[in-house]
Amino acid sequence: MKDILDQLEERRDQARLGGGQARIDRQHKNGKLTARERLDVLLDPDSFEEYDMFVAHRSVDFGMEKQKFPGDGVVTGWGTINGRQVYVFAQDFTVLGGSVSETHGQKICKIMDMAMQNGAPVIGLNDSGGARIQEGVDSLAAYGEVFQRNIEASGVIPQISVIMGPCAGGAVYSPAMTDFIFMVRDSSYMFVTGPDVVKTVTNETVTAEELGGASTHTAKSSVADAAFENDVEALAEVRRLVDLLPLNNREKPPVRPSFDAHDRIDNSLDTLIPDNPNTPYDMKELITKLADEGDFFEMQEAYAKNILTGFIRLEGRTVGVVANQPMVLAGCIDIAASRKAARFVRFCDAFEIPLLTLVDVPGFLPGTSQEWNGVIKHGAKLLYAYGEATVPKVTVITRKAYGGAYDVMASKHIRSDINYAWPTAEIAVMGAKGAVEIIFRNEIGDAEAIAARTADYEEKFATPFKAAEKGFIDEVIMPHSTRRRITRAFASLRGKQQKMPWKKHNNIPL
Numbered sequence: 001m002k003d004i005l006d007q008l009e010e011r012r013d014q015a016r017l018g019g020g021q022a023r024i025d026r027q028h029k030n031g032k033l034t035a036r037e038r039l040d041v042l043l044d045p046d047s048f049e050e051y052d053m054f055v056a057h058r059s060v061d062f063g064m065e066k067q068k069f070p071g072d073g074v075v076t077g078w079g080t081i082n083g084r085q086v087y088v089f090a091q092d093f094t095v096l097g098g099s100v101s102e103t104h105g106q107k108i109c110k111i112m113d114m115a116m117q118n119g120a121p122v123i124g125l126n127d128s129g130g131a132r133i134q135e136g137v138d139s140l141a142a143y144g145e146v147f148q149r150n151i152e153a154s155g156v157i158p159q160i161s162v163i164m165g166p167c168a169g170g171a172v173y174s175p176a177m178t179d180f181i182f183m184v185r186d187s188s189y190m191f192v193t194g195p196d197v198v199k200t201v202t203n204e205t206v207t208a209e210e211l212g213g214a215s216t217h218t219a220k221s222s223v224a225d226a227a228f229e230n231d232v233e234a235l236a237e238v239r240r241l242v243d244l245l246p247l248n249n250r251e252k253p254p255v256r257p258s259f260d261a262h263d264r265i266d267n268s269l270d271t272l273i274p275d276n277p278n279t280p281y282d283m284k285e286l287i288t289k290l291a292d293e294g295d296f297f298e299m300q301e302a303y304a305k306n307i308l309t310g311f312i313r314l315e316g317r318t319v320g321v322v323a324n325q326p327m328v329l330a331g332c333i334d335i336a337a338s339r340k341a342a343r344f345v346r347f348c349d350a351f352e353i354p355l356l357t358l359v360d361v362p363g364f365l366p367g368t369s370q371e372w373n374g375v376i377k378h379g380a381k382l383l384y385a386y387g388e389a390t391v392p393k394v395t396v397i398t399r400k401a402y403g404g405a406y407d408v409m410a411s412k413h414i415r416s417d418i419n420y421a422w423p424t425a426e427i428a429v430m431g432a433k434g435a436v437e438i439i440f441r442n443e444i445g446d447a448e449a450i451a452a453r454t455a456d457y458e459e460k461f462a463t464p465f466k467a468a469e470k471g472f473i474d475e476v477i478m479p480h481s482t483r484r485r486i487t488r489a490f491a492s493l494r495g496k497q498q499k500m501p502w503k504k505h506n507n508i509p510l
């Protein structure tokens with residue numbers, strides 16, 4: 001009996017070695033942790049339950065029968081993050097480059113199925129050369145099975161991907177269908193195909209970093225939601241994110257103890273808005289001043305900086321924030337901002353996370369580049385996302401809310417629940433100068449008349465009161481009391497129930 005027990009330990013030790021010490025050393029030399037070390041950082045101590053440690057591939061082509069590694073290049077199972085259950089898979093680059101074989105794919109599918117049945121998130125730590133080349137179509141079939149599960153799980157359980165090595169081909173399409181993608185700077189890459197093939201096909205010379213590194217995907221393509229310095233930081237941030245999310249779409253996000261008074265007054269907000277309406281200010285300052293303990297988990301920070309998206313807590317409860325950023329493009333909505341914010345709004349709605357919208361928007365960004373690239377269709381995404389969202393929605397207009405962008409930014413008309421404005425709000429079809437130059441075009445030569453018309457327009461429309469008279473604004477509030485107002489607003493909406501008409505699914509302008 002003792003021998004048998006010892007044999008089990010020996011087998012386990014062998015499985016834990018993955019592709020062997022030399023390859024582990026290489027992984028470390030490249031500044032990367034191994035799959036198991038990553039899981040140690042990600043999960044609560046001693047919480048990991050591993051499955052399928054001895055699964056091996058079945059391939060016999062290209063001498064593969066002689067290259068068997070227990071576990072087949074992926075470590076799978078479940079564990080906890082601050083006591084809450086999550087399913088995990090961590091690809092082991094030391095085993096055949098973490099490539100996906102038939103059995104490797106089956107291991108991932110098994111924990112995805114369990115996650116769906118038990119209503120817990122799936123976190124994938126991706127470090128893979130893509131489809132296992134020696135297995136051909138079996139490997140593609142395995143990917144397809146994972147993709148299908150990604151799609152079915154979308155909107156049911158949160159799916160988080162961390163890219164922790166070179167991910168090519170199929171290895172990027174599964175993460176692409178998950179809710180959030182984090183990358184590690186200088187050691188992770190995502191591309192459909194790498195620089196060598198790019199050179200052959202398009203004759204472009206490009207480095208892996210330029211083609212698909214963290215800066216490319218966080219700032220240019222928006223494929224990734226955030227990038228971090230190293231494996232440990234990325235995994236610590238996943239823990240922080242999971243803490244903000246519900247385990248599935250039938251549960252509410254967790255409530256954490258808060259030591260920040262819900263009615264905290266912040267007098268500095270009374271002077272946040274500059275006297276000159278064209279002077280920018282930092283909307284992030286408002287977000288952090290409203291949040292519990294000033295904590296803002298920003299998503300897509302480096303992309304479409306004219307709109308801010310991320311999570312805060314109010315009274316310990318998760319709230320998704322979307323806010324125009326007057327510091328960049330004056331806070332205009334462009335294609336990138338609309339796509340970024342729409343996806344965030346839809347995530348929050350799918351997972352019952354209430355939405356706070358902070359508005360200072362002069363309109364949609366005009367111009368041929370925007371029009372030719374489809375600002376009409378892409379701009380409609382954010383409008384659509386807000387209008388279909390049935391979670392509690394609270395809006396605060398701090399300054400400009402002009403034109404179509406006023407409607408889009410969670411206005412009353414697209415079923416926002418509680419809409420506040422600061423006294424500095426200007427709710428109008430457009431800015432006074434532009435408006436006067438259109439409706440009084442024949443007076444343009446007469447500077448005095450134009451000045452008088454502009455002053456008149458400003459007095460009438462550069463305020464929140466016209467909208468408040470109509471009930472489009474529920475209350476004009478003091479900036480210093482905003483935190484108290486919005487926490488009470490969200491508290492009053494906890495019982496909200498709103499149904500959309502039955503449909504198979506909607507047809508958001510993609």
Ligand code: HXC
Nearest residue numbers: 096097099128129130131132133143166168169170171173
């Ligand atoms: C089998 C693979 C592999 C793969 C890497 N390896 N990729 N084995 N299938 N796809 C093995 C290598 O042979 C090597 O084995 C070990 O993993 C480490 O690889 P290296 O090349 O030494 O590492 P590195 O220099 O860091 O380069 C990593 C890499 C490169 C950039 C990922 O290996 C690479 O380009 N691989 C191929 C990528 C690819 O084209 N994948 C198929 C995509 S098609 P040893 O024994 O030496 O340690 C696809 C289709 C799905 O995914 C589409 C669905 C929509």
